[in-house]
Amino acid sequence: MLTDKAVDAVRGVLTAQTETVAGLRVLVKTGGCAGYEYALGLEVEPAADDAVLAYGDDVKVFVDPVSLPLLDGVTVDFVEDITGVGFRFDNPNAVKTCGCGSSFSTDANAPGGTCSSKRA
Template sequence: MINLTDSALNAVRSAISTAPEPVDGLRIMVEAGGCAGLKYNMGLVKEVDPDDTVIERDGVKVFVDMKSHEFLAGTTVDFVVALEGSGFTFDNPNAKSSCGCGKSFG
């Protein structure tokens, strides 16, 4: 299961409410790439795919495809506001290594 902090939930809600078209939720994926071998990919989507795992918390839906699920199990997603910039962070217990940007892991 993926956990979203309150800060992440608020950021996703804000993105959904200001999207130019209606969306159903947030997709979180893991893809090959990045400097550590795998990278996180997130985006708002209009509808769920039939094979997705759907996680709902406080009215926010998160969609995870079957291939990404094993890499994301137990991950906590946060939204951090810092001097260096704002963005989502991932605390992933499955990551054996990560890069300095925090968007890639191995």
């Protein structure tokens, strides 16, 4: 799921925390103009039913069971370019995405706002 650059970025965020944080939560929630949107957050501990992905001994990613199938095959990269700095999601399951890159749909017929088609 995470590229090496994304792991390094998460590691930096985790070590900068003054409170104990166990890992990064990656989830999909309803919203955005395409139907779903990605969300990231820091967690003190994983939920009992979370999938836990480990990157070395110090970076853990928590994914809830509802988000897990929507994130299957997703690559999360950390990008620093002229348009900004942040995490970028590449989701092979997305058939519609929005220009902002944070909203997607796995159903080409799903209602949504101004989105671009990812697949023909």
